[in-house]
Amino acid sequence: MSTQINFKGISSMAMLVATLVLFAPMRMSNLVAATATSTPDATPAATTQATPILHPLPVKKDGKWGLMDTKGNLVLQPLYDGIFPFSEGLAPVCVGNKIGYIDTTGKLVIQPQYDFGYPFSEGLVIARAGDKYGFSDATGKAVIQPHYDNAYPFSEGLAAVGVGELGHSKWGYIDKTDKYVIQSQFDAAHAFSEGLAAVVVDKKWGYIDATGKRVIQPQYDLAYPFSEGLARIILDGKYGYIDITGNLTIQPQYDRALDFSEGLAAVIVDKKLGYIDITGSFAIQRQYEDGPFASFSEGLAFVQVGDKYGYIDKTNKLVIQPQYDNVGLFSEGLAPVMVGDKLGYIDKTRKYVWEPTN
Numbered sequence: 029m030s031t032q033i034n035f036k037g038i039s040s041m042a043m044l045v046a047t048l049v050l051f052a053p054m055r056m057s058n059l060v061a062a063t064a065t066s067t068p069d070a071t072p073a074a075t076t077q078a079t080p081i082l083h084p085l086p087v088k089k090d091g092k093w094g095l096m097d098t099k100g101n102l103v104l105q106p107l108y109d110g111i112f113p114f115s116e117g118l119a120p121v122c123v124g125n126k127i128g129y130i131d132t133t134g135k136l137v138i139q140p141q142y143d144f145g146y147p148f149s150e151g152l153v154i155a156r157a158g159d160k161y162g163f164s165d166a167t168g169k170a171v172i173q174p175h176y177d178n179a180y181p182f183s184e185g186l187a188a189v190g191v192g193e194l195g196h197s198k199w200g201y202i203d204k205t206d207k208y209v210i211q212s213q214f215d216a217a218h219a220f221s222e223g224l225a226a227v228v229v230d231k232k233w234g235y236i237d238a239t240g241k242r243v244i245q246p247q248y249d250l251a252y253p254f255s256e257g258l259a260r261i262i263l264d265g266k267y268g269y270i271d272i273t274g275n276l277t278i279q280p281q282y283d284r285a286l287d288f289s290e291g292l293a294a295v296i297v298d299k300k301l302g303y304i305d306i307t308g309s310f311a312i313q314r315q316y317e318d319g320p321f322a323s324f325s326e327g328l329a330f331v332q333v334g335d336k337y338g339y340i341d342k343t344n345k346l347v348i349q350p351q352y353d354n355v356g357l358f359s360e361g362l363a364p365v366m367v368g369d370k371l372g373y374i375d376k377t378r379k380y381v382w383e384p385t386n
Contacts, residue, residue: 093111121140222257233249326376337352354366366384
């Protein structure tokens, strides 16, 4: 399934952690669930200004969620039970047990009506009605009526959709008019990335192009979307990497691995984290804990030392000492960090732009 947010019945701590995760760039195969504990009546947004904010960020204060700008100014008063990061100018918000969407001025542009929230992609968002999936536009209008049993967001003009019970469904790809471009035929499928999409045929993963042609034959135990010209695959329980021709450029040898980002990929062997370059050579030797780990973003990556998190640069210099209980990736010069159950934002000098609050 695609990235989704479900606000029902999970703790406030879970929502804080999900904010950290969602702040980072994510692959559509990742699933995030987070929910508010309170269920107040719907409350209109109140903003300190009516102009769009370039990069608004969710903050929590006195148990409610609002928005700040990248300088730490509060631009949307904390009124919501949950706010998640923006995608294409819109962000899911929780009012009681329902999810709507606000724009970057804080205006509620899609009324709270959904049980699940998804990120916008290519102008559309997954809309779930009961157990069926369709797509809506930025006004909340249903562009594709919910009639699929599973769906991924649109990517490169196509969306993977599944028909049938999970585990027995068949997947194909539709365009924005709800027309099948690639007929439903695969046992599983991922979104398109860099011109190719991973699909399952006879229990093995391979890759197709936008016409549905098999360009890399099904042969892997698991396969992921391409990033920076390489894709993660799993063979016999180990991660390796292939290029767009299917050439195995880095042999399967890692216990865990992430996509390449900024020329490096995070890998784990024997419970130690390091970073490799596109040749498979270690640019940063294995030495960090194998807890939550991430790719580089804006030149920095978070690492775990003991039970705390800090940030390293690509020379393996610890530029921000381990001191946080949870962290996210840097984006637009800021990163979300948690101290206890409080969420704050720091810049690359370790200065708080938003002091931790809850």
